[in-house]
Amino acid sequence: MIINHNLMANNALRNMNINSNNASKAMEKLSSGLRINRAGDDAAGLAISEKMRGQINGLNQASSNAQDSISLIQTAEGALNETHSILQRMRTLAVQSSNDTNTTTDRTAIQSEINQLTNEIDRIGNTTEFNTKKLLNGEVKGVNAEVKGTAVINNNTTLTDLKISASAGQATAIADKGKVNGAITVTRLNEGTTIGTAGDYEVIGADGNKIAATGNLTFATGEITFKDGQIASGTDINILGSFANMKAGESFTIVLNKHEAATTNTSNAITAQIGANSGQTMQIGIDDMRAAALGVRNASGDAIKVDDKYSANSAVSTIQNAIEKVSSQRSKLGAYQNRLEHTINNLGTSSENLTSAESRIRDVDMASEMSEYSKNNILSQAAQAMLAQANQQPQQVLQLLR
Structure with a gap:
């Protein structure tokens, strides 16, 4: 048993951060109504939609x-x-x-x-x-x-x-x-x-x-x-x-x-x-x-x-x-x-037709994104619970000191 590196806690923390980031992105998309809020969301889609916006x-x-x-x-x-x-x-x-x-x-x-x-x-x-x-x-x-x-x-x-x-x-x-x-x-x-x-x-x-x-x-x-x-x-x-x-x-x-x-x-x-x-x-x-x-x-x-x-x-x-x-x-x-x-x-x-095309690229599907947000939110909460359990594992070493 080791106590300097709690690998289970690190794993739970990593997954919790990933789920929290995904939930945050889903919340951003739901609050803005846009699938692409920054170039990192879809670099190619952003370039295409901006060109369409100029035409519109x-x-x-x-x-x-x-x-x-x-x-x-x-x-x-x-x-x-x-x-x-x-x-x-x-x-x-x-x-x-x-x-x-x-x-x-x-x-x-x-x-x-x-x-x-x-x-x-x-x-x-x-x-x-x-x-x-x-x-x-x-x-x-x-x-x-x-x-x-x-x-x-x-x-x-x-x-x-x-x-x-x-x-x-x-x-x-x-x-x-x-x-x-x-x-x-x-x-x-x-x-x-x-x-x-x-x-x-x-x-x-x-x-x-x-x-x-x-x-x-x-x-x-x-x-x-x-x-x-x-x-x-x-x-x-x-x-x-x-x-x-x-x-x-x-x-x-x-x-x-x-x-x-x-x-x-x-x-x-x-x-x-x-x-x-x-x-x-x-x-x-x-x-x-x-x-x-x-x-x-x-x-x-x-x-x-x-x-x-x-x-x-x-x-x-x-x-x-x-x-x-x-x-x-x-x-x-x-x-x-x-x-x-x-x-x-x-x-x-x-x-009208260009706006429709730009919407398919840029706008978010609210129903789909809500499901994604719910999933990431549940996974984030589960990861928090697992992190708490992982933090309890090193305390078992105390039993050896009795």
Whole structure:
């Protein structure tokens, strides 16, 4: 018998400590609800679950970002709804002014209202903002859109020069009143940015066929359209046309279409972060919706003219083009919103599924862990009892001393 080393007590103490530690860990898991509270619990599981947590948090924030983007879009679209109403009123006034039952005084009053409505379009474009970010003044323009400009030639108008602006897509007629009795010259002026590749045009007749760049053309009522892709950059377009066949009441419309491939300008467009990872974005571009960009204000800053029947007749087409441009922009905003709504639904589904996967790794099974805690607690108490018994064994040596 030995007394310096109580091996039975050491064994009981070791097992008691092991059971106590296991019971303590089980209690920690039960109190936190987590299977992994420290890296030592499951090193690989911790790394995987933390990566999943990063994705879940990113997906939830991306969903919030998408909702904020929808709010921005709704702000812009709501403002454009009023711009649409103003343009519809301006078109009505232009049609009214085209009628010769109006006197000069009547047309002056109509022009006055047109001026005020044009100013209001500019005010809406300059002041509409979301979180102090201007939306309709061209600062967030991200996509090059088609721009139209029109000029109407009437049977009693001598067109001396038709200025076509490449930058704004405006066609401005400088005319003298009188009978059309000869050839006209249509000249492209290089103003601002070029159109399309190398700033080219082609001329399309009312029948949809391409017309030669130069030549003697005879027109009655009809339309020709300038598109990019025909005349070399920097070259004026000279079209000679005889309008001698035009009868009283007939007119001819020249339309300028600026066609460019829709390209994203990431430096100006609004970037919506709609994913949990870098690069998962979408671009939201809103064109300049002020009067000059819509073509209802000229380069001199004057509102579109409706103070005589010829100007008013031309203004109808110009304002209609502006209405179409606003309609196109509102349609794009609606498409953005619909896309973002689907994005939010997808993000919610992804976040839910990832949360479920992360839960299976990180969360504790309470029933199973309670059984484990009960087992370790009972073993710990049993080890304490055995330790007490082991500590009594050396006392038997005292019997030998009697």
